[in-house]
Structures are given as C-alpha cells and as structure tokens.
Amino acid sequence: xxxxxxxxxAWRAExxxxxxxxxxxxxxxxxxxxxxPAVFHLALRQTEGLMTFIIGLLGLDLAVPDHSxxxxxxxxxxxxxxxxxxxxxxxxxxxTGLKLCDPGE
Numbered sequence: 332x333x334x335x336x337x338x339x340x341a342w343r344a345e346x347x348x349x350x351x352x353x354x355x356x357x358x359x360x361x362x363x364x365x366x367x368p369a370v371f372h373l374a375l376r377q378t379e380g381l382m383t384f385i386i387g388l389l390g391l392d393l394a395v396p397d398h399s400x401x402x403x404x405x406x407x408x409x410x411x412x413x414x415x416x417x418x419x420x421x422x423x424x425x426x427t428g429l430k431l432c433d434p435g436e
Contacts, residue, residue: 342393343394344357361396364379364396375401382395
C-alpha cells in the first residue's frame, strides 16, 4: 500500500463553512477505510487496526478513522476484485482515490 504526497495532503477533511461539526477525515480517508474490508474481507475493527499498522509502517503522521466513523459514513464502494492465483496486488492511494494494480501497472 502506498500513499502519494497529494493523498497525504488530502487525508484530512476541508473545514466546513457551516456551523455543523467539523469532519476530521476526508472522503478519501473514508473510501480507503471502506475499500480494505471489501478487498480483504475484514470487519471494521480489523480494518482500523490494519490501517493503523500500515500508516505506522510507512512512518506517516495521519490519523486513522475509527470503526464507528467508518460505519457511520459508510457507502458501498465499487471495488475491482483482484484475480486469484496471480502475483501480488498493489493498493495505491493518491489524491484521486484508490486503485488496485497488478505488478507492472
């Protein structure tokens, strides 16, 4: 899993101009959190743990949405399924969203 510099900047939500509460995570962060369970068949608590591990492993200073935030802001993302029996699959995050790639793409 990799994060581009633009994705890191886009991780935090833009401030609202209304008097409602301020969101902490952008749509990109929530979409990332919703894609992992679809790809790896995880529960939301497991997804939160996996994201914390990956972001820590990459040495990034990003907050991870907790499982209740992921659930509350849930939409069903359209996720391309990796083909079984092939080489590893790469999950890339950039400012435009998420992409699953085969090696060499």
